[in-house]
Amino acid sequence: MNPEQRLMPPVPNIGLAKSLEAMSESEPLRSFAAAANPLLAKATMCSTCIIGFWASVKLMEQFGDTLKPLVLAVMLAGCLEKAVELCEFCLNRLGSLLWCALQCRCSVQPCYRIFRKFQRPVSNPTTPGGLDHYTTLEALQREEETCIPEDAFAPWTDESAGAYFLARLISIAAVLTLVGLFLLQVSASLIASVNALDIHVYKKGYQEIEAKVLQGFDSASPKVKDNLSRQLESLQQHLSSIAVTELNAVLAGTTSFFVQIVMFMLYAFMWLLSPVRSGEHIFQIVRTYFMYKAFCNALFAVCVWCLLTFIRCDLVIVISILCFFLGFIPEVGAFISLAVPLPLLVLDSRQSIEMRATNALTAVVGMLAIKFVVSNGIESFVMARSPVLAGQVDEHSKSQETHPVLILFAVVLSGNIWGVTGMLISVPMLSLARFVLNLETTKEAVRAVQIISPRRLPQNYISEMATSARNSKTFSRESSNV
Structure with a gap:
């Protein structure tokens, strides 16, 4: 090798470089790169959900008085939408028939048509003047078919809701009036039952229990007995003061409560007046949940009524109604x-002390048994069989039942944020969250299937393939490989 060749820089070998680069991309590196992207995507999604959840909780706490009427109005609109649509359907059909009667009087002359159809003979075309004096059966049938408008017997669709403003307005007024009359009747029954209660019987019973407790301390010193007596008297006064304080707090917040009631009614009226499509999933979730929950609560209230009637308790109707409404808090x-x-x-006081203890123990044990049979048995069975509450996206997908721990966590968290209102809407909101998560998972599965099969496939076939991939345990590994 001459000196000039020693001083020249080495010429890179392109083939060798490519082979070295190919060797550097070993199988562990490829698997790590394939697994890093899904892991990074999941970490990003988890962080986004945590931040969004925290921001949502803060917004709900900050604007609770403004959001509560809106959320409750959405719940009410979802529950009453079908009733309003049914009333609107009847009014539309009745209006079409009345308009038909005013136009062609088809509903005024049914007997005459039947008589003319069956009593008068059909004319013979060969008879001179026969067609001038008689009407054929085909003409009668054609006249009957054209006299009734087509929309009178047209099937009801979601687009038909709100087509006629006057019918929609009358339907909303009728449904809200019926609901208001029902609530007024229930309130009147409750007030009448409470007014019929003899309060002196229970005051005497409290005094008897107090005397019984003091009698148990006969062997104690007089100082201890006097101290215990003062504590019992202070307890009675404290309970009375608590009742007065709570009543004053309710009266002080009457203005804010009245404003929320007005906004709630306004929101509900506007939701119903401008109808949303009853097929939307949020209203379907609300309607399904409250329908199943009302059935289970009614069963629970009837069983409680039978139990309390058996042990001869007062205000049985009031307690049963309270149990029905309290049952909506999961x-x-x-x-x-x-x-x-x-x-x-x-x-x-009409019962002995021993009998009171027996009745109280019977009521507690019996109501616990009813609760576990109805809530943990029948209600869990009914709710678990509902694909809507499980967040099912379509008829091909499958979703498991929501775990009771998640339900209890949602109830406690919503109760800390919004109180009783939060407890009431906790399960529908949890079902809606599950629906959104299942929808995103299904979209991801559809994209994976479309990538695997680039040729154009039918949409139902893609949905079925995506559902099977989403439900399989190896979907995450297949998606990462894709």
């Missing part, structure tokens, strides 16, 4: 309803 309302009849059973 997992918590049923336990709250256990404490409702206890004061009436313990303070009933």
Whole structure:
């Protein structure tokens, strides 16, 4: 090698460089690169969900008084939409028939048409003047077919809701009036039952219990007995002061409560007046949940009524109605309803002390048994069989039942944010969140199937393939490989 060749820079070998580069891309590196992208996407999605959840909680706490009427109005609109549509359907059909009667009087002359159709003979075309004096059966049938408008028997669709403003307005007014009359009747029944209660019986029962407690301390010193007596008297006064304080707080917040009620009614009226499509999933979730929950709560209230009637408790109707409404608070309302009849059973002076304790124990054990049978048995069975509440996206997908721990967590968290209102809407909001997550997962599966099969496929076939891929345990690995 001469000196000039020593001083020249080495010429790179392109083939060798490519082979080295190919060797550097080994199988572990490829698998790591394939697994890094889904992991990064999941971490990003998890961080986004946490930040969004935190921001949503802060917004709900900050603007709770403004958002509560809107959310409750959406719930009411979802529950009453079908009733309003049914009333509107009847009004539209009745209006079409009345307009038909005014136009061609087809509903005024049915007997005459039947008589003319069956009593008068069909003319013979060969008879001179026969067609001038008689009407054929084909002409009668044609006249009957054209006299009734086509929309009178047209099938009802989602687009038909709100087509006629006057019919929609009358339907909303009728449904809201019926709901208001029902609530007024229930309130009147509750007030009448409370007014018929003899409060002196329960005052006497409290005094008897107080004397019984003091009698148990006969062997104690007089100082201890006097101290215990003062504590019992202060307890009675404290309970009375708590009732007065709560009443004053309610009266002080009457203005804010009245404003929220007005906004709630306005929101509900506007939601119903401008109808949303009843097929939208949020209203379907709300309607399905409250329908199933009302059925289970009615069953729970009837069983409680039978139990309390058996042990001869006062205000049975009032307690049953309270149990019905408290049952809408998942997992918590049923336990709250256990404490409702206890004061009436313990303070009933018409019964002996031993009988009061027996009745109270019977009520607690019986209501617990009813709660577990209805809530944890029948209600879980009914709710689990509903694909809507499980967040099912379409008829091909499958979703598992929501775990009771998640339901209890949602109830407690919503109760800390919005109180009773949050507990009421916790399960529908949880079902809506599950629907959104399942929808995103299904979209991801559809994109994966479209990437695997670049040729154009039918949409139903893509949906079925995406659903099977989403439900399989190896979907995440297949998506990462894609």
